[in-house]
Structure formats: structure tokens, C-alpha cells
Amino acid sequence: MGRNQLVMGILTFVAVGMVQPEVLSWSPRIILFHNFLSGEECDYLKGLARSQLHVSYVADAITGKFPSRLS
Numbered sequence: 001m002g003r004n005q006l007v008m009g010i011l012t013f014v015a016v017g018m019v020q021p022e023v024l025s026w027s028p029r030i031i032l033f034h035n036f037l038s039g040e041e042c043d044y045l046k047g048l049a050r051s052q053l054h055v056s057y058v059a060d061a062i063t064g065k066f067p068s069r070l071s
Helices: 003-015 039-052
Strands: 020-026 029-034 055-057 068-070
Touching: none
Parallel strands: none
Antiparallel strands: 020 029, 055 068
16 A cells, blocks of 8 residues: 555545544645644643743744744
């Protein structure tokens, strides 16, 4: 089974349930899974990770500024 066949098989399987896959790009392969987690499930996972998040800095190649974010 080829890679694309596998991905299409997964998308077909997932689409049967509440999760709705949306292919945003094939190269690079980007698939958005709508309804994958509920809001409560997301909040729970964020709560688990919160103590391990730290401010990180990423340089903007155009402006040279370093906006901060949590990661």
C-alpha cells in the first residue's frame, strides 16, 4: 500500500465519525482534523502542560525582532 493510499484510508476511516479531516496541503502534507478534541479535552491537556511551558523567542527574519511565545 502506498503512502497516499494509507493517508486516504485514514481520512476515510476518520470521516465516518465526528472528526472531519480537511486536507490543507499535500506537499507538505497538512491535514486539519475538525472536532478531534472537545474544548474541555483541550483545556485539560493545556492544564497538564502549563507547568512545563516556558517563554521562547523566535527571530523574525524581516524585522529582526524577537517576539515571545509559550512553547
